Amino acid sequence: MTATVRAPAGPRTATRRRRRAQSTEEKVWGTVRVLTIVFLVLITVVPFWYMVVLSLKPIQQVLLDPGRIWVTGGELTAGAYRAVFRSVDDGGQGFLVFLRNSAIVSVITTAVTLLAAIPGAYAVSRLRFGGRRLISGLFLVVYLFPPMILAIPLFVLFTRLGLRGSLPGLALVYVAQTVPVAIFMLVNYFRTIPESLEEAGLVDGLTHLGVLRRISLPLAAPSVVATGLYVFMIAWNEFLFALLFLLERPDRWTVSLGLSRLAGSIEVPSTVLMAGSVVLTVPIVVLFFLAERQLVEGLTAGGEKG
Amino acid sequence: MTTVSEAAPERAAKRPRRRLSGLRRQESRVGRLLLSPTVLIVLAIVVLPIVWAISLAFQRARLLNIRRVGLVGNYTLDNFQRVLQADGFWSTLWTTVVYTIGGTVGSIGLGLVAALALRRPFRGRGTVRAAMLLPYITPVVAATFVWTVALDPQAGIVNAWGTRLLGWDEAIPFLSTERGHLFGIPVPTALLTVIAFETWRYFPFAFLFLVARMQAIPADLDEAARVDGATVWQRFRAVVWPELTPVIALLALLRFIFTFNKFDDIYLLTGGGAGTEVVSVRVYDFLTARKDVGLAAAQAVVLALVLIGLIVFYLRAQSRADKAAGR
Numbered sequence: 062m063t064a065t066v067r068a069p070a071g072p073r074t075a076t077r078r079r080r081r082a083q084s085t086e087e088k089v090w091g092t093v094r095v096l097t098i099v100f101l102v103l104i105t106v107v108p109f110w111y112m113v114v115l116s117l118k119p120i121q122q123v124l125l126d127p128g129r130i131w132v133t134g135g136e137l138t139a140g141a142y143r144a145v146f147r148s149v150d151d152g153g154q155g156f157l158v159f160l161r162n163s164a165i166v167s168v169i170t171t172a173v174t175l176l177a178a179i180p181g182a183y184a185v186s187r188l189r190f191g192g193r194r195l196i197s198g199l200f201l202v203v204y205l206f207p208p209m210i211l212a213i214p215l216f217v218l219f220t221r222l223g224l225r226g227s228l229p230g231l232a233l234v235y236v237a238q239t240v241p242v243a244i245f246m247l248v249n250y251f252r253t254i255p256e257s258l259e260e261a262g263l264v265d266g267l268t269h270l271g272v273l274r275r276i277s278l279p280l281a282a283p284s285v286v287a288t289g290l291y292v293f294m295i296a297w298n299e300f301l302f303a304l305l306f307l308l309e310r311p312d313r314w315t316v317s318l319g320l321s322r323l324a325g326s327i328e329v330p331s332t333v334l335m336a337g338s339v340v341l342t343v344p345i346v347v348l349f350f351l352a353e354r355q356l357v358e359g360l361t362a363g364g365e366k367g
Numbered sequence: 368m369t370t371v372s373e374a375a376p377e378r379a380a381k382r383p384r385r386r387l388s389g390l391r392r393q394e395s396r397v398g399r400l401l402l403s404p405t406v407l408i409v410l411a412i413v414v415l416p417i418v419w420a421i422s423l424a425f426q427r428a429r430l431l432n433i434r435r436v437g438l439v440g441n442y443t444l445d446n447f448q449r450v451l452q453a454d455g456f457w458s459t460l461w462t463t464v465v466y467t468i469g470g471t472v473g474s475i476g477l478g479l480v481a482a483l484a485l486r487r488p489f490r491g492r493g494t495v496r497a498a499m500l501l502p503y504i505t506p507v508v509a510a511t512f513v514w515t516v517a518l519d520p521q522a523g524i525v526n527a528w529g530t531r532l533l534g535w536d537e538a539i540p541f542l543s544t545e546r547g548h549l550f551g552i553p554v555p556t557a558l559l560t561v562i563a564f565e566t567w568r569y570f571p572f573a574f575l576f577l578v579a580r581m582q583a584i585p586a587d588l589d590e591a592a593r594v595d596g597a598t599v600w601q602r603f604r605a606v607v608w609p610e611l612t613p614v615i616a617l618l619a620l621l622r623f624i625f626t627f628n629k630f631d632d633i634y635l636l637t638g639g640g641a642g643t644e645v646v647s648v649r650v651y652d653f654l655t656a657r658k659d660v661g662l663a664a665a666q667a668v669v670l671a672l673v674l675i676g677l678i679v680f681y682l683r684a685q686s687r688a689d690k691a692a693g694r
Contacts (some may be wrong), residue, residue: 111516127522179484221433342509
């Protein structure tokens with residue numbers, strides 16, 4: 062590698078000739094690059110554009126001309142959204158209840174996960190104690206183990222305890238799955254805080270908890286928010302455990318589960334499906350773009366080290 | 368602030384030895400205390416259930432008699448025998464492996480292409496990069512629904528354009544065709560479609576990691592190669608690729624594990640029909656449709672064992688390759 066780089070530059074004319082050849086080659090690659098970018102934008106943006114457009118059209122228009130991906134002023138309608146939000150008693154899909162349930166589960170998950178993960182991450186990043194490696198290994202197992210194998214005994218356990226259909230019960234399962242990731246992200250953030258600041262606090266007579274609360278936490282506040290948002294997103298998007306634990310209780314369904322149940326019935330037109338998908342997706346996209354930078358940095362910090 | 372941090376080591380040096388070890392002991396106690404809520408939750412909701420699942424795999428347990436089944440019972444290998452002899456065990460395993468390899472290679476490949484294409488700055492790069500992440504952050508139910516609606520034979524955009532612009536003879540039901548034809552060659556249409564979905568949904572994950580690693584490559588290295596007249600391809604091979612291989616190896620392992628365990632995507636797209644039944648979907652069916660907890664647990668244990676076997680094989684192969692490369 063180094064050899065290629067350090068190869069001595071030839072005489073001037075040769076360099077110039079080579080540069081001209083290089084430029085045609087670069088032109089080709091430049092075109093390939095532009096085409097690639099266009100292709101990537103198309104495959105990432107068009108599906109969401111399609112989702113929004115369909116949700117705003119009458120179903121007859123979709124069936125009449127399924128290939129058209131724009132909506133004309135005359136046919137613009139919010140009918141699909143009305144059908145999605147109207148309560149079940151009024152013949153709608155009752156998404157307001159689903160939104161409330163999703164919000165409850167996601168908020169509980171986020172709060173409990175952060176409460177457990179912040180002190181945990183501080184301990185992992187700053188304190189020396191026996192069994193630290195064992196615990197890291199434990200977290201890795203949680204992160205990588207098939208969720209399906211957990212689902213079976215939890216399903217049995219929750220059935221026995223009568224916790225099936227309980228939103229806090231579901232949140233508890235989410236907490237167990239998200240705490241390790243949250244600790245991993247927070248450790249990366251905590252490590253960027255200068256250790257001397259914390260030592261100064263200790264010298265000034267603060268306890269470790271005091272240091273965490275008065276020094277580390279305020280400094281890491283933006284990262285804590287980012288981690289919280291990530292946990293919120295995981296809880297909001299989750300499907301398998303919601304399906305297993307809430308299926309028999311339609312009044313407890315989350316948005317993901319409620320939406321997935323719509324597909325089963327033939328009477329629900331695809332415009333309503335798309336309106337429901339928009340309702341499910343928009344909160345997550347908004348939250349993500351609020352904290353994009355911190356989220357991306359926190360998630361990839363491990364990858365950078367290789 | 369500066370004065371304090373300068374003074375700190377001095378003070379620590381003056382501290383008598385015994386107190387230092389006392390402090391160390393205190394630090395250790397505080398550390399364990401701060402981690403204990405997490406460890407308790409993980410033990411109760413993850414580790415204990417795994418142990419229980421393994422125990423259930425060795426017992427006759429159905430949802431109906433579940434109240435009588437405990438951690439210890441009459442252990443039997445019956446469930447495993449039934450799992451191995453059940454119709455479609457091997458084909459499901461094979462489907463899972465094909466799906467996993469396809470999804471892993473596809474998502475990392477597309478992620479690499481995206482990372483390379485967005486490497487040099489251009490106007491609007493930040494927006495494009497943010498857009499790249501859309502498939503990954505979108506809730507899986509919404510993402511699968513867009514695909515289901517778009518691929519619908521009657522009302523979907525793909526078949527509308529395919530028949531109108533690409534001259535397809537007839538609409539293709541992508542998600543319910545087990546065997547289709549492409550240029551006269553028989554292909555597993557539905558399986559390829561779910562692999563395409565996996566590639567689309569997870570390429571942003573690989574993209575993020577690869578972009579982060581690429582930013583760490585010193586710019587002058589690339590620039591020097593350029594001045595020396597190295598072609599674009601040579602620069603990629605000699606400068607960028609060697610820097611990326613460790614991340615790609617890590618990504619391959621992570622994506623392989625996650626895809627192998629995947630349930631939601633296939634359950635929501637095809638329900639496991641048309642030759643796309645993977646092991647996780649089978650476990651779910653055993654649990655909910657057959658209400659056979661023991662059988663489901665045994666199938667899940669087999670899933671975990673196969674996965675562990677494949678990971679060990681991968682890590683061995685990798686360390687051998689590393690040795691061969693003199694690393």
